[in-house]
Amino acid sequence: MRGYLAMTRAEFRLFRREPFSIVFVLAFPLMMMMLLAAVFGNDQANAQDVENGMLVWRGVAPADYYTAASVAVIIAALGLMTLPINLSGYRERGILRRLRASSVSVWILVSAQLTLALVTFVAGALVMGVVAWLAYDVMLPKDVIGVVVALVIGTAAFGAIGLMLATVVRSSRSAQGIGLLLFFAMWLISGTGPPRAVLPTGLRDVGGLLPLTHLVTAVQDPWFGFGWSATDLAVLAAYAFAAGAPALWFFRWD
């Protein structure tokens, strides 16, 4: 416990001294949400729009749809980019070797990173929520606990994927490239960019397998008052385990 607290404190200090490292992670989802909300508006009349046999906006107004979805996007950005870039950067510079020699475990290392990510996320999501509510009178979460549960499991899933990337990818520059690629690909076909209903069938099917799609549904359902989505939560938990277990097992300190 002492170790975890000390590691987290150290990460906070480092973050305070270089806060702009997470500009992209918070600014991109916020900007996209604002843009999409501005484009599609928040007219309740659109809630019943249908395309390809699916409700385009899942039964709510567009800006409501995008606010909830964009909150999930922050988690994906933190997991696919921030975490692997930090860890592989540490590895490259010989910092991980130094930590390991002093009995720092992978769990503590990753927990401290995720703690920081979580706090960053909360700050970003609050800003996003307040802005959306003020600008578009967006629906506030109907079931806050449901949303929080979804976000926690989503963090575990994307944290695990990020750890796997950090384990598998050679350099921090590669981590940057691959992370960016994965993030944008997911953003485009997970329903956080164009709504899934308007995507061609092939892309929609691929998107249906991706973790971000499941996180979006898992966040949106309690948010819109549809209850909890057990399937999506289960899929996210499966991702967390399937990516996390091998990542922890094969983790390289140098």
Next chain:
Amino acid sequence: MAAVITVDHLHKTYGRVVAVDDLSFSVEGGEIFGILGPNGAGKTTTVECIQGLRDADGGTIRVLGLNPMTEAAELRQRIGSQLQDAALPGRLRVAESLELFAAFARDPVDCDELLSRWRLQEQRNQAFDTLSGGQRQRLFIALAFVNAPELVFLDELTQGLDPQARRATWDLIREIRQDGTTVVLVTHFMDEAEHLCDRVAVVDDGRVIALDTPQGLIDGLGLRSVVRFTTQEPDLGWVERLDVVESLIRRGDAVEVRGIGPVLALVASELVAHGIVPLDLRVDRPTVEDAFLALTGRTIRG
């Protein structure tokens, strides 16, 4: 004293490269034990295996009675490491790094004490990436002592330090040994091995090719000291007849006396006894570098 480290037939490969071939030695408690050899000789791999930071492919290692492969966590609480090519996050400050590492030690030393012992008090609020090479080295050494270890591993301790900083660091290491800590020192600097180590294992191509005190290595190889002076005294037969002297060569006034053992002391006292007191009496003693050359047929820079 009991052996704190025993290494038997250590073997480690990276793919097809054999880093450590068939390496055996033991380290006694309270000594400063040197592992000397050129870069690529397998020194760092060996100490990483001993510290449980790398898994050996063959052989057995016991450190403080523990097996580093299976009991690494327990071992790390009792040893300290100063690693080659390590780093800390750039913006982390000196005092903060000590605080961070102290949180992982069961029974940490007070951070202020560490700062003062390793002369880092003035740098306590300085970020890691603003420290000079010497300051960084001192910080890494300080970190190795955060848990008051019984055994410390130092890898290329004075790499990149200026001569003054090197000497100061050596003094600090001698102080540590005086506290009873065992020190394993990995180095490719001959003078470091000679000045600091009680015993030295010379490693080349993944094997130990010699293990002795620095002086023992030199003597064992029959390396000669060369005493030089100038004199106009015609007859120096009584110098040649000294037991330690092997040969005496004169070139005009210049005299070169070769021998093994305390050549300078004995030649000087004989000279003075015969009323000859040369101003330029000097000796070239064989060094560990000469020993290395004799052992491997190469200089350490290969």
